[in-house]
Amino acid sequence: MSAARPPEGARTAGEAEGFPMYAAARTGDAVADIDTPALVLDLDAMERNIARMAAFARQHGVRWRPHAKMHKCAVLALRLVAAGAVGACVQKTAEAEALAAAGVQDLYISNEVVAPAKLARVALLARSLQQRGGRLAIAVDSPEGVDRLAAALAGAQDAIDVFVEIDVGQGRCGLPPGPEAVQLARRIGAAPQLRFAGLQAYHGKAQHLRSAEDRRAAMAAVLLLVRDQLDAFAEAGLAVPLVTGAGTGSMAHEAGSGIYGELQAGSFLFMDADYAGNDTDPAQPVFEHALFVKSQVISRNARHAVCDAGHKSHAIDSGLPLVHRPEGGAPWRYANGGDEHGVLHADDGQPLPALGQAVWLIPGHCDPTVNLHDTLVGVRGGLLQGRVEELLRVDARGALA
């Protein structure tokens, strides 16, 4: 059973000495015995997703650098590299620190860092990684950002790669495509500690357009902007070593563009209910759901059942979870029951789950869901008959800064 000893490497509540401790699962447990709520990773499905992504990147002749803001696990970043990825992206300095501390060698902070105290950490981390043969890259979108980064790296032995972020439709960070980006690249080139490495060009909103045709149209606009930007660099006589970007919803367009050299898609690894809501695009591989919240019914009446997973167990920013029934039967409908509860309804005449019965949820959005958990329970052999093969520590859980 699943009580008693904490899993190796997993943080658990009640860890203080002399007090009862719990763990959602131990390796070797039957999946049926995993305590709830727990975040369960179907290793078989994940490995099929990795194989599909590796084949896709090979076929298009592009590098892939999956975004670790999604899975936050060093062990998964390293497995992706073993499968052909060049390294990992992160959004936060603290994520880079957590993954580097757990052995990841090649990291790219695809986001802006401007606080001097944080840039000092970036410089320290870059040196630590370089000393063991790894590397750290970062994005910028302002002259002040370049100057502060250069100041933090003053005296560094090795230069670091710096990408200029352009806004290709997301409306968030990034310079407007045009001459400013060329000027920023020159400013980077003028600092001896910095090396202009190319363009960061990601359109996050395009990932979640439901129709394949809408995504194609949005990405056509992105590609036009990136091409114009590349023309401006060519006119200025400045080489652009790499264009990097792309997500799980759009990557066929970047991969086939001839201008993107690196894909940052991360969600393909686990998938979620939001991405599953996209139309199939024949140009893209089909990825499987590999991430589930296992919950169970703690209360039940004639109208509904209540499970023990609310939005402290799964993020709801991209919609509520879907119910998955590995045992078959019509899926129950999940209604929000607050932070700690979900309310389950059945179609007319269909039975509700019994008290204590397992209820499997497919999270609406994998990234912030993973961030709510310390451990992924990795299972093999399916959700009904399988066993727990490993516990994966979410190294960068809560690494916000």
Add this chain to the structure above:
Amino acid sequence: MSAARPPEGARTAGEAEGFPMYAAARTGDAVADIDTPALVLDLDAMERNIARMAAFARQHGVRWRPHAKMHKCAVLALRLVAAGAVGACVQKTAEAEALAAAGVQDLYISNEVVAPAKLARVALLARSLQQRGGRLAIAVDSPEGVDRLAAALAGAQDAIDVFVEIDVGQGRCGLPPGPEAVQLARRIGAAPQLRFAGLQAYHGKAQHLRSAEDRRAAMAAVLLLVRDQLDAFAEAGLAVPLVTGAGTGSMAHEAGSGIYGELQAGSFLFMDADYAGNDTDPAQPVFEHALFVKSQVISRNARHAVCDAGHKSHAIDSGLPLVHRPEGGAPWRYANGGDEHGVLHADDGQPLPALGQAVWLIPGHCDPTVNLHDTLVGVRGGLLQGRVEELLRVDARGALA
């Protein structure tokens, strides 16, 4: 400054040996030097909220047992007890374990637990607490739940308090008010290890009705149901030792009812943007915002600024955060920028924040926001000139099971 050494007792990313580590702040730092994003607690405001709540409970002659699902910090549960609270409520067994391990003596799991493995933990925890002079109570809403709890406690030396949960409008857990609740109390009384302690009657949805009149009407219906339930117990000749419930939005009604003996309100301690959206009710104390996400601008253009706090830093289930400007000036409007970003807009003609400038956010919902952080940075002397006085560990962060 805020880099380098981790704060005592705080979990930080990058903790592995030999690698750069960070901490959002150290005690003694100026508030201006707190790294971002960080969850900052205004200790002065919180202490005023505690004093108001203590006075309110005294004035109405009711006990208070603030819900620790909100703050999840043992040190705060203990301070509330020092101010007059009788103990803490929690929703999850793991929360009870985490708080007990950190010294909290009197805990009530105001929720159903039915898994045998988890009930074994409840039994173990109850014994541990009893051995040091503390106590654990729990709620039930089904005969099977009572039987399983009794089985888990078979052979226990001391009985534990068990509350019957009735559904007074929330539409989630709990029996419909009526004879079933009386039968369940009898079933509890028949188990030597269990003691019928009273009724759990909480209407969560009523807390967030915007108009004071709507809340009054909803609570009038609740009080009617509870009174009928008490009549049914009286007819059956069964004493009801306590009725417990109430939240920050409704507590004037429970406190003044003459039938509720204990208030579970928790959010009053920190407050959030959602509760601040309620009409003022003259019967209730006015509580201040004490909880803020400190973020900073990492990107800026003519149209907007982008800060480094998205919904991995604050929960958005009850709406986006409000921008608070301790320095004065019209508040910027916060738009969702995804997991790691917020997009800030200014009123026409008003300036946007500068690159690197601090942006203070009032979270939409305090409970799931606290659950995203390992540490609360406790400050005194205000958000502009103050200093960090203490770092509070979020003991039950991620304690889901």
